[in-house]
Amino acid sequence: MLVRNVLIVALFVTASEAGIFHDVLAEKVQRHKDIKELQRQLNLVLEEYDELFDVRTTEVQGLTGNVNLLRQLRNAVHAAARPDELLPSMSPNFAKLETLADSHPVLATLSRRTYLAVVILKWMLLGQKSLDDGWEQELAAIASKFYRLHVHSAVRKGMLEYLHISKSGGTSFSAAAKHSNCSMAPGIGQVEELGDFPRWINGTAFEEITGGTDVMWSYYSTKGRPIEGQTCTRRRAYLKKFGFNYVSNEFTLHGGSSVRNTHVCPQMFNVVTLREPFSRLASHLHYMLARVKKRLLGKKGLDEGKFFDIFCAGDVTVWERLAPTVIDNYNVRSFIGERGFHLPVGDIGREDVETARRLLLQFDLVLDLDGGSETVDLVIQQGLGWNLSMFEFHIRSSDSALSKLNYSKEDCPNHELLQTLRTRQNPDRVLYSTGRTLALLDGIFLGVARALGLRPGELAAKEAAAGISVPGDEPGCGLIRPDTPYTSSSSSGRSTLG
Numbered sequence: 001m002l003v004r005n006v007l008i009v010a011l012f013v014t015a016s017e018a019g020i021f022h023d024v025l026a027e028k029v030q031r032h033k034d035i036k037e038l039q040r041q042l043n044l045v046l047e048e049y050d051e052l053f054d055v056r057t058t059e060v061q062g063l064t065g066n067v068n069l070l071r072q073l074r075n076a077v078h079a080a081a082r083p084d085e086l087l088p089s090m091s092p093n094f095a096k097l098e099t100l101a102d103s104h105p106v107l108a109t110l111s112r113r114t115y116l117a118v119v120i121l122k123w124m125l126l127g128q129k130s131l132d133d134g135w136e137q138e139l140a141a142i143a144s145k146f147y148r149l150h151v152h153s154a155v156r157k158g159m160l161e162y163l164h165i166s167k168s169g170g171t172s173f174s175a176a177a178k179h180s181n182c183s184m185a186p187g188i189g190q191v192e193e194l195g196d197f198p199r200w201i202n203g204t205a206f207e208e209i210t211g212g213t214d215v216m217w218s219y220y221s222t223k224g225r226p227i228e229g230q231t232c233t234r235r236r237a238y239l240k241k242f243g244f245n246y247v248s249n250e251f252t253l254h255g256g257s258s259v260r261n262t263h264v265c266p267q268m269f270n271v272v273t274l275r276e277p278f279s280r281l282a283s284h285l286h287y288m289l290a291r292v293k294k295r296l297l298g299k300k301g302l303d304e305g306k307f308f309d310i311f312c313a314g315d316v317t318v319w320e321r322l323a324p325t326v327i328d329n330y331n332v333r334s335f336i337g338e339r340g341f342h343l344p345v346g347d348i349g350r351e352d353v354e355t356a357r358r359l360l361l362q363f364d365l366v367l368d369l370d371g372g373s374e375t376v377d378l379v380i381q382q383g384l385g386w387n388l389s390m391f392e393f394h395i396r397s398s399d400s401a402l403s404k405l406n407y408s409k410e411d412c413p414n415h416e417l418l419q420t421l422r423t424r425q426n427p428d429r430v431l432y433s434t435g436r437t438l439a440l441l442d443g444i445f446l447g448v449a450r451a452l453g454l455r456p457g458e459l460a461a462k463e464a465a466a467g468i469s470v471p472g473d474e475p476g477c478g479l480i481r482p483d484t485p486y487t488s489s490s491s492s493g494r495s496t497l498g
Protein backbone atom coordinates (compact mmCIF):
# COMPACT_ATOMS: atom_id res chain seq x y z
CA MET A 1 0.00 0.00 0.00
CA LEU A 2 2.81 2.34 0.73
CA VAL A 3 3.72 2.24 -2.90
CA ARG A 4 1.04 4.78 -3.76
CA ASN A 5 3.34 7.66 -3.00
CA VAL A 6 5.72 6.50 -5.68
CA LEU A 7 2.94 6.98 -8.15
CA ILE A 8 1.84 10.30 -6.74
CA VAL A 9 5.12 12.04 -7.39
CA ALA A 10 4.52 13.52 -10.80
CA LEU A 11 7.10 12.99 -13.43
CA PHE A 12 8.13 15.37 -16.12
CA VAL A 13 11.14 15.63 -18.32
CA THR A 14 11.62 18.86 -20.17
CA ALA A 15 12.90 19.22 -23.69
CA SER A 16 16.17 20.71 -22.50
CA GLU A 17 16.98 17.35 -20.95
CA ALA A 18 16.87 15.55 -24.26
CA GLY A 19 20.08 13.68 -24.87
CA ILE A 20 20.68 12.77 -21.26
CA PHE A 21 20.00 9.09 -21.61
CA HIS A 22 22.20 8.72 -24.65
CA ASP A 23 25.02 10.71 -23.08
CA VAL A 24 25.04 8.66 -19.91
CA LEU A 25 24.86 5.43 -21.88
CA ALA A 26 27.72 6.42 -24.17
CA GLU A 27 29.89 7.64 -21.32
CA LYS A 28 29.48 4.48 -19.23
CA VAL A 29 29.68 1.98 -22.06
CA GLN A 30 32.85 3.43 -23.53
CA ARG A 31 34.66 2.51 -20.32
CA HIS A 32 34.17 -1.12 -21.25
CA LYS A 33 36.96 -1.82 -23.66
CA ASP A 34 35.88 -5.32 -24.51
CA ILE A 35 32.50 -4.78 -26.16
CA LYS A 36 32.07 -8.42 -27.13
CA GLU A 37 32.50 -9.50 -23.53
CA LEU A 38 30.06 -6.80 -22.43
CA GLN A 39 27.47 -8.05 -24.90
CA ARG A 40 28.04 -11.59 -23.77
CA GLN A 41 27.58 -10.59 -20.16
CA LEU A 42 24.46 -8.54 -20.87
CA ASN A 43 22.94 -11.54 -22.59
CA LEU A 44 23.97 -13.72 -19.70
CA VAL A 45 22.33 -11.33 -17.26
CA LEU A 46 19.14 -11.53 -19.30
CA GLU A 47 19.25 -15.32 -19.38
CA GLU A 48 19.82 -15.52 -15.68
CA TYR A 49 16.99 -13.13 -14.94
CA ASP A 50 14.80 -15.19 -17.23
CA GLU A 51 15.54 -18.18 -15.10
CA LEU A 52 15.01 -16.30 -11.88
CA PHE A 53 11.70 -15.12 -13.28
CA ASP A 54 10.77 -18.73 -13.90
CA VAL A 55 11.79 -20.06 -10.57
CA ARG A 56 8.89 -21.58 -8.70
CA THR A 57 10.58 -22.06 -5.39
CA THR A 58 11.36 -19.61 -2.65
CA GLU A 59 14.88 -19.38 -3.97
CA VAL A 60 14.38 -15.81 -5.10
CA GLN A 61 12.97 -14.04 -2.11
CA GLY A 62 9.48 -15.46 -2.32
CA LEU A 63 8.74 -14.70 -5.92
CA THR A 64 6.31 -17.57 -6.16
CA GLY A 65 2.95 -16.43 -7.43
CA ASN A 66 4.26 -13.45 -9.31
CA VAL A 67 5.72 -15.42 -12.10
CA ASN A 68 3.06 -14.30 -14.56
CA LEU A 69 3.76 -10.65 -14.17
CA LEU A 70 7.42 -11.33 -14.58
CA ARG A 71 6.84 -13.31 -17.72
CA GLN A 72 4.79 -10.48 -19.15
CA LEU A 73 7.49 -7.98 -18.32
CA ARG A 74 10.15 -10.16 -19.80
CA ASN A 75 8.20 -10.91 -22.93
CA ALA A 76 7.40 -7.25 -23.41
CA VAL A 77 11.06 -6.44 -23.14
CA HIS A 78 12.15 -9.17 -25.51
CA ALA A 79 9.46 -8.53 -28.12
CA ALA A 80 10.67 -5.03 -28.88
CA ALA A 81 13.15 -4.63 -31.68
CA ARG A 82 14.25 -1.10 -30.86
CA PRO A 83 14.54 0.79 -27.60
CA ASP A 84 11.46 2.91 -28.35
CA GLU A 85 9.34 -0.14 -28.96
CA LEU A 86 9.93 -1.21 -25.41
CA LEU A 87 8.06 1.71 -24.09
CA PRO A 88 4.41 1.07 -24.93
CA SER A 89 4.77 -2.44 -23.55
CA MET A 90 6.62 -1.32 -20.44
CA SER A 91 4.08 1.24 -19.27
CA PRO A 92 1.12 -1.01 -18.40
CA ASN A 93 3.48 -3.48 -16.77
CA PHE A 94 5.14 -0.76 -14.81
CA ALA A 95 2.00 -0.02 -12.86
CA LYS A 96 1.76 -3.69 -11.88
CA LEU A 97 5.39 -3.72 -10.95
CA GLU A 98 4.91 -0.76 -8.67
CA THR A 99 2.18 -2.47 -6.75
CA LEU A 100 4.24 -5.63 -6.33
CA ALA A 101 7.54 -4.00 -5.54
CA ASP A 102 6.39 -3.28 -2.02
CA SER A 103 6.04 -6.89 -1.04
CA HIS A 104 8.85 -8.05 -3.34
CA PRO A 105 11.33 -5.22 -3.71
CA VAL A 106 13.73 -7.49 -5.57
CA LEU A 107 11.30 -7.43 -8.51
CA ALA A 108 12.07 -3.80 -9.16
CA THR A 109 15.79 -4.48 -9.17
CA LEU A 110 15.47 -7.46 -11.47
CA SER A 111 13.18 -5.60 -13.87
CA ARG A 112 15.37 -2.51 -13.86
CA ARG A 113 18.46 -4.42 -14.89
CA THR A 114 16.60 -6.57 -17.40
CA TYR A 115 15.14 -3.51 -19.02
CA LEU A 116 18.44 -1.63 -19.14
CA ALA A 117 20.33 -4.64 -20.46
CA VAL A 118 17.91 -4.90 -23.35
CA VAL A 119 18.08 -1.18 -24.06
CA ILE A 120 21.87 -1.25 -24.15
CA LEU A 121 22.01 -4.31 -26.39
CA LYS A 122 19.56 -2.80 -28.84
CA TRP A 123 21.31 0.54 -28.76
CA MET A 124 24.58 -1.21 -29.58
CA LEU A 125 22.94 -3.09 -32.44
CA LEU A 126 21.75 0.22 -33.85
CA GLY A 127 25.34 1.47 -33.87
CA GLN A 128 25.19 3.47 -30.62
CA LYS A 129 23.52 6.35 -32.41
CA SER A 130 21.87 9.25 -30.67
CA LEU A 131 18.25 8.70 -29.80
CA ASP A 132 15.58 11.03 -31.06
CA ASP A 133 13.96 13.36 -28.57
CA GLY A 134 10.83 11.32 -28.18
CA TRP A 135 12.68 8.18 -27.20
CA GLU A 136 15.03 10.11 -25.01
CA GLN A 137 12.21 11.47 -22.95
CA GLU A 138 10.51 8.12 -22.60
CA LEU A 139 13.70 6.30 -21.68
CA ALA A 140 14.64 8.95 -19.18
CA ALA A 141 11.12 8.80 -17.76
CA ILE A 142 11.40 5.08 -17.17
CA ALA A 143 14.86 5.37 -15.65
CA SER A 144 13.41 7.96 -13.38
CA LYS A 145 10.55 5.68 -12.34
CA PHE A 146 13.02 2.95 -11.56
CA TYR A 147 14.97 5.44 -9.48
CA ARG A 148 11.90 6.31 -7.46
CA LEU A 149 11.27 2.63 -6.83
CA HIS A 150 14.86 2.29 -5.72
CA VAL A 151 14.52 5.14 -3.22
CA HIS A 152 11.23 3.78 -2.01
CA SER A 153 12.72 0.37 -1.43
CA ALA A 154 15.75 1.72 0.44
CA VAL A 155 13.61 3.90 2.70
CA ARG A 156 11.19 1.11 3.36
CA LYS A 157 13.84 -1.46 4.18
CA GLY A 158 15.67 0.98 6.41
CA MET A 159 18.61 -1.31 7.05
CA LEU A 160 21.68 -1.83 4.92
CA GLU A 161 23.57 -5.08 4.79
CA TYR A 162 26.96 -4.79 3.20
CA LEU A 163 28.65 -7.92 1.91
CA HIS A 164 32.27 -7.26 2.77
CA ILE A 165 34.47 -9.43 0.60
CA SER A 166 37.80 -9.06 2.38
CA LYS A 167 40.25 -6.63 0.75
CA SER A 168 37.63 -5.14 -1.53
CA GLY A 169 37.23 -1.69 -0.03
CA GLY A 170 35.11 -2.78 2.92
CA THR A 171 36.91 -0.72 5.53
CA SER A 172 36.44 2.42 3.45
CA PHE A 173 32.84 1.57 2.73
CA SER A 174 32.02 1.16 6.41
CA ALA A 175 33.91 4.37 7.23
CA ALA A 176 31.80 6.18 4.64
CA ALA A 177 28.66 4.69 6.20
CA LYS A 178 29.75 5.82 9.64
CA HIS A 179 30.48 9.31 8.37
CA SER A 180 26.97 9.35 6.92
CA ASN A 181 25.64 8.62 10.40
CA CYS A 182 24.62 5.07 9.81
CA SER A 183 24.18 3.39 13.15
CA MET A 184 26.44 0.38 13.47
CA ALA A 185 28.48 -1.83 15.74
CA PRO A 186 31.85 -0.34 16.78
CA GLY A 187 34.73 -0.70 14.35
CA ILE A 188 33.54 -1.51 10.86
CA GLY A 189 30.00 -2.53 11.70
CA GLN A 190 30.54 -6.25 12.13
CA VAL A 191 28.59 -8.14 14.74
CA GLU A 192 30.38 -11.16 16.12
CA GLU A 193 27.15 -12.55 17.61
CA LEU A 194 25.75 -12.86 14.09
CA GLY A 195 28.74 -14.88 12.94
CA ASP A 196 29.77 -12.28 10.36
CA PHE A 197 33.49 -12.24 11.09
CA PRO A 198 35.84 -13.42 8.35
CA ARG A 199 37.06 -17.03 8.30
CA TRP A 200 40.53 -16.74 6.92
CA ILE A 201 42.96 -18.97 8.76
CA ASN A 202 42.85 -22.55 9.96
CA GLY A 203 44.30 -22.02 13.44
CA THR A 204 45.27 -25.65 13.88
CA ALA A 205 47.20 -25.64 10.64
CA PHE A 206 48.85 -22.36 11.61
CA GLU A 207 50.05 -23.83 14.88
CA GLU A 208 51.36 -26.91 13.12
CA ILE A 209 53.20 -24.89 10.53
CA THR A 210 54.71 -22.39 12.94
CA GLY A 211 55.38 -24.77 15.76
CA GLY A 212 52.77 -23.60 18.22
CA THR A 213 51.84 -19.99 17.61
CA ASP A 214 48.22 -18.90 17.53
CA VAL A 215 46.96 -16.07 15.35
CA MET A 216 44.06 -13.72 14.74
CA TRP A 217 41.33 -14.61 12.20
CA SER A 218 41.68 -18.25 12.91
CA TYR A 219 37.93 -18.78 12.65
CA TYR A 220 38.27 -20.87 9.54
CA SER A 221 37.08 -24.03 11.19
CA THR A 222 33.93 -22.40 12.59
CA LYS A 223 31.52 -23.32 9.86
CA GLY A 224 28.06 -22.10 10.76
CA ARG A 225 26.61 -19.05 12.51
CA PRO A 226 25.35 -18.64 16.06
CA ILE A 227 21.59 -18.82 16.50
CA GLU A 228 21.05 -15.04 16.34
CA GLY A 229 22.56 -14.97 12.88
CA GLN A 230 20.76 -17.94 11.46
CA THR A 231 17.69 -16.45 9.84
CA CYS A 232 17.05 -13.09 8.27
CA THR A 233 14.27 -12.35 10.74
CA ARG A 234 16.50 -13.06 13.73
CA ARG A 235 19.36 -11.08 12.27
CA ARG A 236 17.17 -8.08 11.69
CA ALA A 237 15.62 -8.30 15.14
CA TYR A 238 19.05 -8.55 16.75
CA LEU A 239 20.33 -5.47 14.89
CA LYS A 240 17.16 -3.55 15.74
CA LYS A 241 17.65 -4.25 19.40
CA PHE A 242 20.82 -2.18 19.25
CA GLY A 243 19.32 0.45 16.99
CA PHE A 244 21.67 -0.48 14.13
CA ASN A 245 20.69 0.26 10.55
CA TYR A 246 23.97 -0.89 9.04
CA VAL A 247 25.72 -4.23 9.25
CA SER A 248 28.79 -5.54 7.51
CA ASN A 249 29.03 -9.25 6.81
CA GLU A 250 32.54 -10.51 6.06
CA PHE A 251 31.77 -14.21 6.03
CA THR A 252 29.44 -15.42 3.29
CA LEU A 253 25.78 -15.11 2.34
CA HIS A 254 23.14 -16.68 4.49
CA GLY A 255 22.14 -20.26 4.84
CA GLY A 256 23.73 -22.68 2.52
CA SER A 257 23.57 -25.95 4.37
CA SER A 258 22.63 -26.86 0.82
CA VAL A 259 23.26 -24.72 -2.23
CA ARG A 260 19.53 -24.30 -2.78
CA ASN A 261 18.93 -22.43 0.42
CA THR A 262 21.67 -19.82 0.22
CA HIS A 263 20.02 -16.40 0.05
CA VAL A 264 20.36 -12.68 0.54
CA CYS A 265 18.03 -11.25 3.16
CA PRO A 266 15.13 -9.68 1.26
CA GLN A 267 14.24 -7.29 4.08
CA MET A 268 17.71 -5.71 3.93
CA PHE A 269 19.05 -3.24 1.41
CA ASN A 270 21.90 -5.32 0.00
CA VAL A 271 25.10 -3.77 -1.30
CA VAL A 272 28.42 -5.29 -2.36
CA THR A 273 31.70 -3.87 -3.61
CA LEU A 274 33.74 -5.99 -6.01
CA ARG A 275 37.31 -5.77 -7.08
CA GLU A 276 39.37 -7.42 -9.80
CA PRO A 277 39.97 -10.86 -8.25
CA PHE A 278 43.70 -11.16 -8.68
CA SER A 279 44.46 -7.74 -7.16
CA ARG A 280 42.17 -8.71 -4.33
CA LEU A 281 44.03 -11.94 -3.77
CA ALA A 282 47.48 -10.36 -3.88
CA SER A 283 46.39 -7.68 -1.48
CA HIS A 284 44.90 -10.24 0.88
CA LEU A 285 48.01 -12.39 0.84
CA HIS A 286 50.30 -9.49 1.69
CA TYR A 287 47.95 -8.24 4.37
CA MET A 288 48.05 -11.64 6.06
CA LEU A 289 51.81 -11.84 5.66
CA ALA A 290 52.25 -8.49 7.37
CA ARG A 291 50.08 -9.60 10.27
CA VAL A 292 51.68 -12.99 10.52
CA LYS A 293 55.15 -11.49 10.50
CA LYS A 294 54.28 -9.11 13.30
CA ARG A 295 52.70 -11.91 15.27
CA LEU A 296 55.63 -14.29 14.85
CA LEU A 297 58.32 -11.74 15.50
CA GLY A 298 56.44 -10.62 18.58
CA LYS A 299 56.70 -14.17 19.90
CA LYS A 300 59.89 -15.59 21.30
CA GLY A 301 61.50 -18.28 19.25
CA LEU A 302 60.81 -17.19 15.71
CA ASP A 303 63.21 -14.94 13.95
CA GLU A 304 62.83 -13.20 10.67
CA GLY A 305 64.71 -15.93 8.83
CA LYS A 306 62.26 -18.52 10.01
CA PHE A 307 59.31 -16.36 8.95
CA PHE A 308 60.92 -15.97 5.57
CA ASP A 309 61.54 -19.69 5.19
CA ILE A 310 57.98 -20.63 5.97
CA PHE A 311 56.01 -17.88 4.32
CA CYS A 312 58.12 -16.29 1.63
CA ALA A 313 59.46 -19.39 -0.09
CA GLY A 314 56.40 -19.63 -2.31
CA ASP A 315 55.19 -22.98 -1.03
CA VAL A 316 51.64 -23.23 -2.25
CA THR A 317 50.80 -26.17 0.03
CA VAL A 318 51.49 -24.02 3.09
CA TRP A 319 48.79 -21.61 1.93
CA GLU A 320 46.41 -24.35 0.97
CA ARG A 321 46.55 -25.65 4.52
CA LEU A 322 46.64 -22.27 6.20
CA ALA A 323 44.12 -20.15 4.33
CA PRO A 324 42.39 -22.43 1.85
CA THR A 325 39.47 -20.13 1.07
CA VAL A 326 41.46 -16.91 0.82
CA ILE A 327 43.66 -18.22 -1.99
CA ASP A 328 40.99 -20.09 -3.91
CA ASN A 329 38.10 -18.15 -5.45
CA TYR A 330 37.25 -16.19 -2.36
CA ASN A 331 34.73 -14.02 -4.24
CA VAL A 332 32.61 -16.96 -5.30
CA ARG A 333 32.88 -18.44 -1.81
CA SER A 334 31.60 -15.20 -0.32
CA PHE A 335 28.29 -15.68 -2.13
CA ILE A 336 27.52 -19.36 -1.95
CA GLY A 337 26.80 -19.83 1.74
CA GLU A 338 28.26 -21.66 4.65
CA ARG A 339 28.83 -25.08 3.16
CA GLY A 340 30.07 -23.81 -0.18
CA PHE A 341 32.39 -21.33 1.50
CA HIS A 342 34.29 -24.19 3.07
CA LEU A 343 34.60 -26.38 -0.03
CA PRO A 344 38.14 -27.75 -0.37
CA VAL A 345 40.72 -25.98 -2.51
CA GLY A 346 40.09 -26.67 -6.17
CA ASP A 347 36.46 -27.65 -5.72
CA ILE A 348 34.83 -24.37 -6.76
CA GLY A 349 33.32 -25.09 -10.14
CA ARG A 350 30.88 -23.91 -12.73
CA GLU A 351 27.79 -24.61 -10.65
CA ASP A 352 29.16 -22.58 -7.78
CA VAL A 353 29.74 -19.64 -10.11
CA GLU A 354 26.16 -19.93 -11.29
CA THR A 355 24.87 -19.98 -7.74
CA ALA A 356 27.03 -17.00 -6.86
CA ARG A 357 25.87 -15.13 -9.94
CA ARG A 358 22.21 -15.69 -9.16
CA LEU A 359 22.71 -14.28 -5.71
CA LEU A 360 24.78 -11.35 -6.92
CA LEU A 361 21.98 -10.50 -9.36
CA GLN A 362 19.67 -9.94 -6.40
CA PHE A 363 21.76 -7.25 -4.74
CA ASP A 364 20.20 -3.79 -4.73
CA LEU A 365 23.48 -2.19 -5.73
CA VAL A 366 26.73 -3.58 -7.09
CA LEU A 367 29.86 -1.41 -7.04
CA ASP A 368 33.02 -2.07 -8.99
CA LEU A 369 36.00 -0.57 -7.20
CA ASP A 370 38.06 -0.86 -10.35
CA GLY A 371 35.40 1.01 -12.31
CA GLY A 372 36.85 4.40 -11.41
CA SER A 373 36.20 6.76 -8.54
CA GLU A 374 33.53 8.73 -10.39
CA THR A 375 31.34 5.70 -10.89
CA VAL A 376 31.85 4.50 -7.35
CA ASP A 377 30.97 7.92 -6.00
CA LEU A 378 27.92 8.13 -8.22
CA VAL A 379 26.57 4.99 -6.60
CA ILE A 380 27.51 6.21 -3.12
CA GLN A 381 25.88 9.60 -3.63
CA GLN A 382 22.95 8.90 -5.89
CA GLY A 383 22.36 5.26 -4.99
CA LEU A 384 22.76 5.56 -1.22
CA GLY A 385 22.31 9.26 -0.60
CA TRP A 386 25.68 9.63 1.14
CA ASN A 387 27.06 13.03 0.32
CA LEU A 388 30.76 12.16 0.14
CA SER A 389 33.46 10.61 -1.95
CA MET A 390 34.38 7.09 -0.94
CA PHE A 391 37.99 7.71 -1.83
CA GLU A 392 38.27 10.26 0.96
CA PHE A 393 37.79 7.26 3.17
CA HIS A 394 40.48 5.18 1.72
CA ILE A 395 41.98 5.25 5.16
CA ARG A 396 43.53 1.86 5.01
CA SER A 397 45.32 2.22 1.73
CA SER A 398 47.10 -1.05 1.65
CA ASP A 399 50.64 0.24 1.50
CA SER A 400 50.31 2.48 4.52
CA ALA A 401 48.68 -0.35 6.46
CA LEU A 402 51.56 -2.62 5.56
CA SER A 403 54.27 -0.15 6.42
CA LYS A 404 52.66 0.44 9.81
CA LEU A 405 53.22 -3.23 10.39
CA ASN A 406 56.82 -2.83 9.29
CA TYR A 407 56.20 -4.97 6.28
CA SER A 408 56.94 -4.30 2.67
CA LYS A 409 55.81 -6.43 -0.25
CA GLU A 410 59.37 -6.44 -1.53
CA ASP A 411 60.44 -8.36 1.58
CA CYS A 412 58.30 -11.26 0.61
CA PRO A 413 57.15 -10.87 -2.98
CA ASN A 414 56.01 -14.44 -3.56
CA HIS A 415 55.84 -13.80 -7.30
CA GLU A 416 55.77 -17.41 -8.33
CA LEU A 417 53.26 -18.36 -5.73
CA LEU A 418 51.00 -15.57 -6.92
CA GLN A 419 51.42 -16.63 -10.53
CA THR A 420 50.42 -20.16 -9.63
CA LEU A 421 47.39 -18.91 -7.74
CA ARG A 422 46.44 -16.53 -10.53
CA THR A 423 45.79 -19.40 -12.89
CA ARG A 424 43.33 -20.91 -10.43
CA GLN A 425 40.95 -17.98 -10.04
CA ASN A 426 38.88 -18.50 -13.13
CA PRO A 427 35.56 -18.87 -11.29
CA ASP A 428 36.22 -15.52 -9.57
CA ARG A 429 37.07 -13.85 -12.87
CA VAL A 430 33.89 -15.08 -14.49
CA LEU A 431 31.82 -13.82 -11.59
CA TYR A 432 33.62 -10.49 -11.59
CA SER A 433 32.84 -9.98 -15.25
CA THR A 434 29.14 -10.27 -14.44
CA GLY A 435 29.66 -7.97 -11.47
CA ARG A 436 31.22 -5.28 -13.64
CA THR A 437 28.25 -5.52 -15.96
CA LEU A 438 25.77 -5.11 -13.11
CA ALA A 439 27.79 -2.13 -11.86
CA LEU A 440 27.48 -0.64 -15.33
CA LEU A 441 23.70 -1.11 -15.37
CA ASP A 442 23.41 0.46 -11.93
CA GLY A 443 25.68 3.33 -12.95
CA ILE A 444 23.48 4.09 -15.94
CA PHE A 445 20.20 4.36 -14.11
CA LEU A 446 21.82 6.37 -11.33
CA GLY A 447 23.65 8.56 -13.84
CA VAL A 448 20.39 9.34 -15.60
CA ALA A 449 18.69 10.04 -12.27
CA ARG A 450 21.44 12.48 -11.34
CA ALA A 451 21.40 14.15 -14.75
CA LEU A 452 17.63 14.62 -14.36
CA GLY A 453 18.26 16.38 -11.08
CA LEU A 454 16.54 13.79 -8.91
CA ARG A 455 17.84 14.30 -5.38
CA PRO A 456 18.02 11.23 -3.18
CA GLY A 457 17.56 13.11 0.09
CA GLU A 458 14.50 15.01 -1.08
CA LEU A 459 12.84 11.96 -2.57
CA ALA A 460 13.52 9.96 0.57
CA ALA A 461 11.99 12.71 2.69
CA LYS A 462 8.88 12.63 0.49
CA GLU A 463 8.61 8.89 0.96
CA ALA A 464 8.77 9.47 4.65
CA ALA A 465 6.20 12.25 4.52
CA ALA A 466 3.90 10.03 2.50
CA GLY A 467 3.55 7.44 5.17
CA ILE A 468 6.76 5.65 5.94
CA SER A 469 7.66 6.37 9.50
CA VAL A 470 10.76 8.39 10.17
CA PRO A 471 10.59 9.91 13.62
CA GLY A 472 11.79 13.43 14.18
CA ASP A 473 14.97 14.72 12.66
CA GLU A 474 17.17 11.87 13.73
CA PRO A 475 20.39 11.72 11.82
CA GLY A 476 19.96 9.43 8.88
CA CYS A 477 22.19 7.30 6.78
CA GLY A 478 21.31 8.68 3.41
CA LEU A 479 18.41 6.74 1.97
CA ILE A 480 18.59 4.32 4.87
CA ARG A 481 16.47 6.26 7.29
CA PRO A 482 16.39 5.30 10.91
CA ASP A 483 13.60 3.24 12.34
CA THR A 484 11.73 2.30 9.26
CA PRO A 485 9.57 -0.54 10.44
CA TYR A 486 9.67 -3.11 7.69
CA THR A 487 7.16 -5.49 9.15
CA SER A 488 4.91 -2.98 10.81
CA SER A 489 3.30 0.27 9.76
CA SER A 490 3.31 1.73 13.26
CA SER A 491 5.42 4.77 13.92
CA SER A 492 6.43 3.89 17.41
CA GLY A 493 10.15 4.15 16.93
CA ARG A 494 13.14 2.20 18.03
CA SER A 495 11.72 -0.90 19.53
CA THR A 496 9.25 -1.91 16.85
CA LEU A 497 10.98 -5.18 16.19
CA GLY A 498 13.10 -5.33 19.32
Ligand SMILES: *[C@@H]1O[C@H](CO)[C@@H](O)[C@H](O)[C@H]1NC(C)=O
Binds near residue numbers: 179180181475476
Ligand atom coordinates in the same frame (compact mmCIF):
# COMPACT_ATOMS: atom_id res chain seq x y z
C1 LIG B 1 25.86 13.32 11.52
O1 LIG B 1 25.39 13.63 12.81
C2 LIG B 1 26.05 14.74 13.38
C3 LIG B 1 25.58 14.88 14.81
O2 LIG B 1 24.18 14.76 14.90
C4 LIG B 1 25.77 15.98 12.52
O3 LIG B 1 26.45 17.09 13.04
C5 LIG B 1 26.26 15.71 11.10
O4 LIG B 1 25.92 16.80 10.27
C6 LIG B 1 25.63 14.46 10.54
N1 LIG B 1 26.25 14.16 9.27
C7 LIG B 1 25.53 13.80 8.21
C8 LIG B 1 26.30 13.51 6.98
O5 LIG B 1 24.32 13.72 8.23
Ligand SMILES: *[C@@H]1O[C@H](CO)[C@@H](O)[C@H](O)[C@H]1NC(C)=O
Binds near residue numbers: 202203204205208220
Ligand atom coordinates in the same frame (compact mmCIF):
# COMPACT_ATOMS: atom_id res chain seq x y z
C1 LIG C 1 42.58 -27.42 9.71
O1 LIG C 1 43.87 -27.94 9.73
C2 LIG C 1 43.97 -29.17 10.44
C3 LIG C 1 45.45 -29.49 10.57
O2 LIG C 1 46.13 -29.38 9.35
C4 LIG C 1 43.19 -30.22 9.70
O3 LIG C 1 43.28 -31.45 10.36
C5 LIG C 1 41.74 -29.78 9.63
O4 LIG C 1 41.00 -30.67 8.83
C6 LIG C 1 41.63 -28.39 9.03
N1 LIG C 1 40.28 -27.91 9.21
C7 LIG C 1 39.43 -27.79 8.20
C8 LIG C 1 38.06 -27.31 8.57
O5 LIG C 1 39.74 -27.96 7.05
Ligand SMILES: *[C@@H]1O[C@H](CO)[C@@H](O)[C@H](O)[C@H]1NC(C)=O
Binds near residue numbers: 387457
Ligand atom coordinates in the same frame (compact mmCIF):
# COMPACT_ATOMS: atom_id res chain seq x y z
C1 LIG D 1 27.09 17.92 0.15
O1 LIG D 1 28.29 18.35 0.76
C2 LIG D 1 28.76 19.59 0.28
C3 LIG D 1 30.07 19.93 0.99
O2 LIG D 1 30.83 18.82 1.22
C4 LIG D 1 27.73 20.67 0.53
O3 LIG D 1 28.19 21.88 -0.02
C5 LIG D 1 26.41 20.29 -0.09
O4 LIG D 1 25.42 21.22 0.27
C6 LIG D 1 25.98 18.92 0.40
N1 LIG D 1 24.77 18.50 -0.30
C7 LIG D 1 23.71 18.00 0.31
C8 LIG D 1 22.56 17.63 -0.53
O5 LIG D 1 23.68 17.84 1.53
Ligand SMILES: *[C@@H]1O[C@H](CO)[C@@H](O)[C@H](O)[C@H]1NC(C)=O
Binds near residue numbers: 406
Ligand atom coordinates in the same frame (compact mmCIF):
# COMPACT_ATOMS: atom_id res chain seq x y z
C1 LIG E 1 61.39 -3.42 10.87
O1 LIG E 1 62.00 -4.44 10.09
C2 LIG E 1 63.37 -4.29 9.88
C3 LIG E 1 63.87 -5.34 8.90
O2 LIG E 1 62.84 -6.10 8.40
C4 LIG E 1 64.08 -4.36 11.21
O3 LIG E 1 65.46 -4.18 11.01
C5 LIG E 1 63.54 -3.30 12.13
O4 LIG E 1 64.09 -3.43 13.41
C6 LIG E 1 62.02 -3.41 12.25
N1 LIG E 1 61.50 -2.27 13.01
C7 LIG E 1 60.60 -2.41 13.96
C8 LIG E 1 60.14 -1.14 14.61
O5 LIG E 1 60.17 -3.48 14.31
